[in-house]
Amino acid sequence: MKNAGLAENVRQMLYDTGVLNNRERSEFFSRYALTPISADGSARRFFRVERSGESLCVGVAPQDTSTQNMAEAHSVMAIGRHLLSKNIPIPEILGSDELTGVILFEDCGDLRLHDVLRQENTEVSVDHSSMLEIYRRLVAILARMQVRGAESFNRQWCYDTPEYDTSVMVGRESHYFLNEFWHNLLQGEPCPGIEEEFADIAIQAGTGLSGFFLHRDFQSRNVMLINSQLKIIDFQGGRLGPPAYDLASLLIDPYSEMPEEMQFELMSAYLSELRSFFGYDEKVFLRQYAYLALQRNLQILGAFSFLSQKRGKPFFKEYIQPALGNLCRLLEEKELRPYSQLRGIVHKAQDLFQSL
Numbered sequence: 001m002k003n004a005g006l007a008e009n010v011r012q013m014l015y016d017t018g019v020l021n022n023r024e025r026s027e028f029f030s031r032y033a034l035t036p037i038s039a040d041g042s043a044r045r046f047f048r049v050e051r052s053g054e055s056l057c058v059g060v061a062p063q064d065t066s067t068q069n070m071a072e073a074h075s076v077m078a079i080g081r082h083l084l085s086k087n088i089p090i091p092e093i094l095g096s097d098e099l100t101g102v103i104l105f106e107d108c109g110d111l112r113l114h115d116v117l118r119q120e121n122t123e124v125s126v127d128h129s130s131m132l133e134i135y136r137r138l139v140a141i142l143a144r145m146q147v148r149g150a151e152s153f154n155r156q157w158c159y160d161t162p163e164y165d166t167s168v169m170v171g172r173e174s175h176y177f178l179n180e181f182w183h184n185l186l187q188g189e190p191c192p193g194i195e196e197e198f199a200d201i202a203i204q205a206g207t208g209l210s211g212f213f214l215h216r217d218f219q220s221r222n223v224m225l226i227n228s229q230l231k232i233i234d235f236q237g238g239r240l241g242p243p244a245y246d247l248a249s250l251l252i253d254p255y256s257e258m259p260e261e262m263q264f265e266l267m268s269a270y271l272s273e274l275r276s277f278f279g280y281d282e283k284v285f286l287r288q289y290a291y292l293a294l295q296r297n298l299q300i301l302g303a304f305s306f307l308s309q310k311r312g313k314p315f316f317k318e319y320i321q322p323a324l325g326n327l328c329r330l331l332e333e334k335e336l337r338p339y340s341q342l343r344g345i346v347h348k349a350q351d352l353f354q355s356l
Helices: 004-016 022-031 067-085 113-118 128-150 166-185 194-205 243-251 260-275 282-309 314-330 340-354
Strands: 033-037 045-051 054-061 093-096 103-105 212-214 223-226 229-232 239-241
Touching: 004 022, 004 033, 004 054, 004 093, 004 103, 054 067, 067 093, 067 103, 067 128, 113 128, 113 223, 128 212, 128 229, 128 243, 128 260, 166 194, 166 282, 166 340, 194 282, 194 340, 212 243, 243 260, 243 282, 260 282, 282 314, 314 340
Parallel strands: none
Antiparallel strands: 033 045, 045 054, 054 103, 093 103, 212 239, 223 229
16 A cells, blocks of 8 residues: 555544444555545545445545645535535545545545536436436535525635635636636737726626625536435635626536526526525626626636646646637627627637637
8 A cells, every 4th residue: 555654544534433443444554455536626635445446435635734735625624514514415524634634535436427418438328308407406506505505604714715706806717817828828918908807897796696605616527426416526615705606617617518598597497596595686696697607717717728738637628618618608798798808818819729
C-alpha cells in the first residue's frame, strides 16, 4: 500500500468510527488498498479504500497541508455536516481528521449524471422523459438545499469567501474570463470599456434575491447516481448568494448542452418548488437569472481555459465551444444586448477559437 502515512491515518479513522474491528484493523496493511481516483479540476487527492476489489469507502485528502488547502478541507467537513443535518442528499461522512484534512465518505460509485447524459462508459440508458424526471428531482433538491442550507449557516465555514457578491463576480469570474480565456488562451487584444461593462453586469446580477445557500458549481459532473438516488458532491465552495446562480449553472451546463425547451420546463419546475418555501417576485427572479447566467458562463470559460492550459487537463477544452455558444445566445437576450464590448469579444473569440 503506497503512502504509508495516509494509509495509517485512514486505518485509524476507520477504527475510531467503528467501521473496522480489531481484527480488520490489524490486517489493514496486508488486505486493504488505497486506489487513486482521478479528479476533475481539483488538486485534492481522491482514493478508494478497497479489499479484494470491493470498496469500503472513498477518501479525500488535501494536496498538501498549506493554510489554504487545510481551510478547504475544513470547509468540506463543516458544510458537509451542515447539509446532512438538513437532510440534503450528499455522501455520508464516515470519518474526518481535523489535523490532516483527510475525509472519508460513503462510496457513491462512478456514475455521474454527465455519464448518463452522454451514455458513455455506462450500462444505464435513459430516454428523454426519464432524463427529464431525473432533472425535475434535481431542481427540487436544489431549491430545498438553497433554502434549508441557508438556515443557521455559519459564514466562518467558508474557506474562500463567505458570500457570492459583486467583488467575486468581477474579480473571480469576469476577470477570470478576460485573463485566462481572452488574453491567455486566445491571445486577444485589450478591449477598452470592458471593465465598465463587467462592473454593471455584476451590479445587475446582484440585484434581487440573495442570502441563500449557494453550491457554486452545481452541474452534471457534480451529481452522482447511485441506484435510484441522486447525491450532490463538491460542495466545499458553498457560501451564501443568489439562488438563480446555481440554477443557471445547471441549465446552461456545457457538459449537458441542454435544449432550450428543457431549460424552460425545468425553470418552471424549479420556480414552483421555490414558491413552496416562500413568496417572491418571479419577474425580478428571471431578470436576475439572465445576469447570473452570464456571470456563470464567464466563470466557466475562464475555468476551462485555465484547467486545459495551465493544469494540463485537455478534457476541459472540448467543452469550451458549447460554453462559448451559450454565451453568444445569452448576449442576444434583451437585458444583455447593451454590452457591446463583451459581445465584440465573444464574436471575435469564436473565430479565434476555431483557429486554435
